[in-house]
Amino acid sequence: MAKPLLIIGNKNYSSWSLRPWLALKVAGIEFDEQVVPLFGDDWATRKAELPSGTVPVLQHDCIAIWETLAILEYAAETWPNAHLWPQDKTTRAVARAAANEMHAGFAKVRSHMPMNIRGSYPGRGLHPGVAETIRRIETLWGECRARFGQGGDFLFGEFCIADAMFAPVVSRFSTYAVPLNAVCQAYRDAVQALPAMQEWSVAALAEPWIIDEDEIDFIEGRTEKA
Numbered sequence: 001m002a003k004p005l006l007i008i009g010n011k012n013y014s015s016w017s018l019r020p021w022l023a024l025k026v027a028g029i030e031f032d033e034q035v036v037p038l039f040g041d042d043w044a045t046r047k048a049e050l051p052s053g054t055v056p057v058l059q060h061d062c063i064a065i066w067e068t069l070a071i072l073e074y075a076a077e078t079w080p081n082a083h084l085w086p087q088d089k090t091t092r093a094v095a096r097a098a099a100n101e102m103h104a105g106f107a108k109v110r111s112h113m114p115m116n117i118r119g120s121y122p123g124r125g126l127h128p129g130v131a132e133t134i135r136r137i138e139t140l141w142g143e144c145r146a147r148f149g150q151g152g153d154f155l156f157g158e159f160c161i162a163d164a165m166f167a168p169v170v171s172r173f174s175t176y177a178v179p180l181n182a183v184c185q186a187y188r189d190a191v192q193a194l195p196a197m198q199e200w201s202v203a204a205l206a207e208p209w210i211i212d213e214d215e216i217d218f219i220e221g222r223t224e225k226a
């Protein structure tokens with residue numbers, strides 16, 4: 001089978017890109033990657049080449065798949081031995097619900113705490129509504145760990161797509177030093193300790209690009225666009 005190509009954005013900022021990249025890496029699926037610097041000088045041209053103008057995109061066997069969850073579902077079906085979803089039907093249903101809730105929700109955390117791997121902003125981003133969203137995430141993680149997490153350190157025991165979906169939230173909770181209960185802190189640490197997560201972070205730190213709009217100072221009106 002030909003190697004897929006995953007087209008992604010800047011590793012420091014592109015939360016959607018992190019999700020399939022991490023899932024493929026943890027599953028041991030070989031792929032090539034191409035980084036498209038978001039909002040760079042030639043962004044208009046690069047954007048026009050992407051099916052929906054966004055990253056990530058997975059190219060494989062003559063098709064280009066956009067939308068993160070569709071990419072992850074394709075990977076789960078194409079490489080079934082990677083067990084990207086839990087094997088048990090009930091567990092898988094809850095894992096899918098968690099992944100979908102992440103895809104569609106948690107807007108307050110996403111907009112007020114943008115993923116910024118090289119940043120360290122303890123206590124920043126806690127705008128009205130953000131704390132409530134964090135509590136919902138804590139409740140969800142806690143329930144998954146308590147009910148399904150016995151077989152490992154992740155939400156459903158072994159690492160699965162739901163963990164890939166939450167990886168950018170884990171990263172945000174580190175950047176903004178969000179205080180978490182012990183169960184969620186242990187989960188955050190387990191995700192951060194993944195060698196693939198560390199590999200992504202090292203690459204993010206080496207990137208030269210700065211996206212003003214994704215920097216907390218800009219979002220909170222403390223700096224003008226450079």
Ligand SMILES: N[C@@H](CCC(=O)N[C@@H](CS)C(=O)NCC(=O)O)C(=O)O
Pocket residue numbers: 009013014015016017038047053054055056066067068069
């Ligand atoms: N719904 C899409 C969202 C993808 C997305 O918004 N990606 C961002 C980067 S993290 C992007 O490409 N932004 C560029 C733009 O909107 O022009 C998915 O699930 O993959």
